Amino acid sequence: MDLLQARAAHAVEEMDLPGCDPARLDRTYAQFAVVNRAVSGWRGIYVSRIRPGLRQGTPATLLDIGCGGGDVPVMLAHWAAKDSLRLEVTAIDPDPRASRFAAARHAAAGVTFRQATAADLAAEGLSFDLVVSNHVLHHLAEDELPGFLAESAALCHGTVIHNDLRRSPAAYALFYAGALPFTGSYIRQDGLTSIRRSYTTAELQAAAPPGWNVRRRAPFRNLLVLDVTGDGRAAGTARG
DSSP states (O other), X not given: OGGGSSOOTTOOOGGGSTTSOHHHHHHHHXXXXXXXXXXXXXHHHIIIIIGGGOBTTBOEEEEEESOXXXXXXXXXXXXXXXXXXXXXXXXXXXXXXXXXXXXXXXXXXXXXXXXOOHHHHHHTTOBEEEEXXXXXXXXXXXXXXXXXXXXXXXXXXXXXXEEEEBXXXXXXXXXXXXXXXXXXXXXXXXXXXXXXXXXXXXXXXXXXXXXXXXXXXXXXXXXXXXXXXXXXXXXXXXXX
């Protein structure tokens, strides 16, 4: 597909517009939970990259940057609890609409939701064992990516994992068909725009600063990973 040859860095997702329909936006946040469980691959990331660094009896901290509807940090906290591991999860989003939805929907989930940016938390002197994001990288302009990665690294003394879409004609075609049931929300149209905005593996590796490594994952994912400690283990608690 010609429209996927180059990254559509300037395409705009409707849910990001200040004047988008609030009811449709809330349905989008709610449907994210279904989409992320189906295709985001966080269960595999948790098992292979997060759980091995956690230790029973020793609390660890995790920050989710740009948490949207809040389903990903809630899943991570739930899986850790099922494994009898203490994982204290903080989830932030600068958009008041997302932050409000997540805090209300997941009030009993044991996750701390805040309307904040990574820079806000860095200014507070906070640090976490693990820092993650889901579907954030493709939202950033190319000149915003280095700053975002630097902020996420500054907030971490363990491992940073940014999970994002990987652009390809197959991903676009499958999502075009598979997202048809998601009506009354921005899921389908904005999801297709997200795929057009996302990086190929080679593009993301070229854009990332030294020390960051890109790993391809199925289905149609890129993981951008930085091991801050050098050993990949989460240790300690958030410092303030």
